[in-house]
Amino acid sequence: MFRIPTRVLITPGSRFRIPEILESIGAKRCLLLTDVGVRNTNWFAEVQQLCGPHDLDDSVQPNPKSRNVDRLGAQARAESYDVIIGIGGGSVLDAAKAVSMLATNEGSIVSFEGKNRFQNPAIPFLAIPTTCGTGSEVTWVSVISVPEQSRKISVKGDAMFPAYAIVDADLIRSLPISLIASTGMDAFTHAIEAVVGKPANPVSDALALNAISLLMGNLVAACDPHGPIEAKEQVMLASTVAGMAFGNADVGAVHCLSESIGGLLDLPHGLLNTLLLTPVLRYQQHHISEPLGRVSDVLNIPRDAFFDRLQAFVESLPLPPWSSMDIKPAYFDELASNSESNGSTGSNRMDLRAADYLTILKGM
Numbered sequence: 001m002f003r004i005p006t007r008v009l010i011t012p013g014s015r016f017r018i019p020e021i022l023e024s025i026g027a028k029r030c031l032l033l034t035d036v037g038v039r040n041t042n043w044f045a046e047v048q049q050l051c052g053p054h055d056l057d058d059s060v061q062p063n064p065k066s067r068n069v070d071r072l073g074a075q076a077r078a079e080s081y082d083v084i085i086g087i088g089g090g091s092v093l094d095a096a097k098a099v100s101m102l103a104t105n106e107g108s109i110v111s112f113e114g115k116n117r118f119q120n121p122a123i124p125f126l127a128i129p130t131t132c133g134t135g136s137e138v139t140w141v142s143v144i145s146v147p148e149q150s151r152k153i154s155v156k157g158d159a160m161f162p163a164y165a166i167v168d169a170d171l172i173r174s175l176p177i178s179l180i181a182s183t184g185m186d187a188f189t190h191a192i193e194a195v196v197g198k199p200a201n202p203v204s205d206a207l208a209l210n211a212i213s214l215l216m217g218n219l220v221a222a223c224d225p226h227g228p229i230e231a232k233e234q235v236m237l238a239s240t241v242a243g244m245a246f247g248n249a250d251v252g253a254v255h256c257l258s259e260s261i262g263g264l265l266d267l268p269h270g271l272l273n274t275l276l277l278t279p280v281l282r283y284q285q286h287h288i289s290e291p292l293g294r295v296s297d298v299l300n301i302p303r304d305a306f307f308d309r310l311q312a313f314v315e316s317l318p319l320p321p322w323s324s325m326d327i328k329p330a331y332f333d334e335l336a337s338n339s340e341s342n343g344s345t346g347s348n349r350m351d352l353r354a355a356d357y358l359t360i361l362k363g364m
């Protein structure tokens with residue numbers, strides 16, 4: 001099955017349609033969620049004005065924390081908000097999505113871990129991405145860090161899809177180059193894992209392969225400060241398209257590991273995926289050769305050169321190396337165990353256990 005109930009606006013300038021969207025859903029009590037970095041951009045005041053009367057909260061942190069989401073959920077119920085607007089990267093969008101669900105469901109976000117564990121539909125959520133990687137604007141999942149448990153949880157629900165995704169490439173014009181690279185590679189990882197995973201279907205494949213082509217063809221230029229603006233627009237388009245793909249076909253082992261590491265050590269999601277991508281795919285290569293072959297064909301890469309070309313692509317981006325993550329071997333056992341417990345590990349074609357994740361970590 002493939003579904004995408006979110007209404008998607010995907011052209012530069014689509015932010016100017018926010019007022020008519022809010023009017024069409026009859027919004028009266030609006031909470032606008034963001035983070036300090038976005039709030040300090042030179043365009044934020046303009047977008048804020050387009051959102052009409054609202055309460056503003058900029059407290060979302062990278063790898064959004066359950067305690068903050070719970071606080072915002074309680075605020076949403078107390079204030080009877082009828083719409084949530086999230087403006088930011090994956091952390092802001094995931095937090096805002098969680099709050100839109102907690103607005104109608106009492107309890108801690110931790111108690112809703114899993115699929116469809118809540119009773120009442122979320123209130124309408126407008127997702128406005130400001131990076132080019134998350135895909136959260138078109139998925140049903142919110143990934144939240146639980147520091148007390150040193151892990152991340154996924155909360156998913158049919159009634160948690162954003163009502164609208166407002167994907168406006170104008171909002172990434174001032175994004176630092178390193179964030180374009182790492183979030184673009186998060187999108188690339190979403191697309192690759194959507195293709196090689198067990199739940200893939202023909203529609204998700206079509207979207208994911210398209211996103212892979214767009215990213216391979218435009219991400220390096222998008223990271224060039226003097227590159228064409230069209231490259232950034234194509235990368236942002238690819239991010240949302242990849243989101244539609246993995247939102248239906250799931251992610252896999254790369255994300256199982258990166259979410260474990262991010263949950264325990266609070267390291268950046270996109271960068272972890274970037275650095276893990278080639279080694280994790282290579283480890284599974286005998287189980288994913290058929291779908292990876294289709295990826296090679298779309299990219300016009302000889303199938304036996306795929307991993308070398310992929311790694312060369314990764315290394316052409318302005319990103320730090322794995323050693324800079326400084327992940328101590330003392331953490332490896334816990335990280336491997338948490339990776340096996342990740343809700344997406346069952347989507348891998350290869351039956352990956354903690355021992356496999358441990359071997360990958362030791363080989364990094």
Ligand SMILES: [Fe+2]
Pocket residue numbers: 134186190255269273
């Ligand atoms: Fe991701």
